[in-house]
Amino acid sequence: MSVINSIDLNQLTDNIKTWGKSLGFQQVGVSDVDLSQHEKALRNWLENGYQGDMSFLERNIDKRLSPSELVPGTLRIISVRMDYLPPDASFASNLKSSSTAYISRYALGRDYHKVIRKKLQKLAEQIQEYTQDLSFRPFVDSAPVLEHAVAEKAGIGWTGKHSLTINKEAGSYFFLGELFINLPLPVDQAVEENCGKCTACISICPTQAIVEPYVVDARKCISYLTIENDGAIPVIYRKAIGNRIYGCDDCQLVCPWNKYAEVTEEKDFFARQHMHNRSLLDLFKWTEDEFLEHTEGSAIRRIGYRKWKRNIAVGLGNQIVQSVEDAENIKSVLQNARDFPDDMVQEHIRWALAEIEQSELQLGKKSVNRKTLSLARSVEKGMPRHG
Structure with a gap:
């Protein structure tokens, strides 16, 4: 009998969720590695050129759709959610004051890549104490990983019309992270889509970057224009950018589900004084x-x-x-x-x-x-x- 066959996988899954929350994650879910249902939408998006200059999104499509090709031996993906909304977010006052720099609230604190990857590493080490037969690899908005698709399958939330993950109890102000593992844990159920007829995010977008429900043309998106775009910002979008100097939160600000968003408990995500309200x-x-x-x-x-x-x-x-x-x-x-x-x-x-x-x-x-x-x-x- 292999070591894996002797493990109580249901108990281990319960333990993983408990350990994850003790590390500061608000939610932990488990997904399988079949993301083939997203292939058509991904290829259409790329064919329309909506990725702009982000050529890295055109590479390794097979690995994006099949995580076991990215990390051989992967059977499950542990998806985690971590809230980032800082105290005193000052959304309205910052946006109304044209002389004040507006920075997307996720970027006001410490780099989330480092914070979450460190916690995922600790989670993996705790799983290893339970079973030495673990093989793993953590990802945080890195490598060819369809993080929103994984979060959806893991029960973290559904993909909203603005293309971000929404949780009915927590809104969308959260980061995602993934831990690829070789253990056949029981998977969570995907969450039912709950945007309904609402199109608030589509209407509010300053540059009309949400070209249809669930489809964002990155070339028009203020987050892309101010972060990923290396060249000149097209003149046609400059007035719409207003005082947003790094990213944009408008589509999340207007989302009705964000009335349930809670302030983060992670002090690393609190706004730095020299970046906020300047x-x-x-x-x-x-x-x-x-x-x-x-x-x-x-x-x-x-x-x-x-x-x-x-x-x-x-x-x-x-x-x-x-x-x-x-x-x-x-x-x-x-x-x-x-x-x-x-x-x-x-x-x-x-x-x-x-x-x-x-x-x-x-x-x-x-x-x-x-x-x-x-x-x-x-x-x-x-x-x-x-x-």
Whole structure:
């Protein structure tokens, strides 16, 4: 009799879920490795070019659809969910203040890749104490893994119309992680789709990136444009980006299921003071050394300094200036950066300067109109009455 045949797999599965929660995961589920039902949708998505410049998504399709080809011997995938919503998320106040930089809430704290991978490693070690016959490999948003499809099969939630996983008791503000293993654990039941007729996420998207339910054209998505995209941000999307300098949460903000989302208990995901509620001007003034220092251990660091400057330049160009003095201040900061050693960044700075100059011109016109109206009223009051 093999070691695996002597294991109480039901008890082990219960143990794994208990161990996972003790490590800080809010939910643990088990999936098999058959993802073939997603092949047609994946290939159609790629054929439409919706992946943009993310060419890595075009490779290893067979491994994405068959996890046992990615990690030979894999029989099950343990899928985990970990909440990331920080205290004082300040969604509305940040988005309404055009001078404040908006960073997607998942990126305000420590890099989730490191946090979750470390916990998955510990979970695997606990399973190994139960049985030495374990072979495993952890993944966190890395390698060719269809994490949302796996989460769906593992009962974590269903894939929403915005293409993210939704849990009816926790919304969608959570990270996913996977542990590939060679044990034939009993699997969980997939969750029934619960979006119904709701299309709020489709309607709210600033760039209309959700081209149909469950299908996102990454080339239009603000998260893609500000993070994955290495080149210039297309002019047609710059105004819609507003003050969002890293990612976008709009489709999640409007989702009715997120009324059940809970604040994370993981302190590593709490917002860092130097990243949260900061003005666009303050962040734009960072030197490259300051950028590297303040983003150490953060997912934001991977976009690099040039894309950081590019994104904030767009945000500054979109800032609603309240006075000519405000406009002059922003122009001064942008002009001082015109010699940035990157043509792509310089182009965005020029665009931002043109936008602010246009706003300044409109302010001047409004000021002249107010003065003219005031003068007219004064003259009118001093005119003799006839009657």
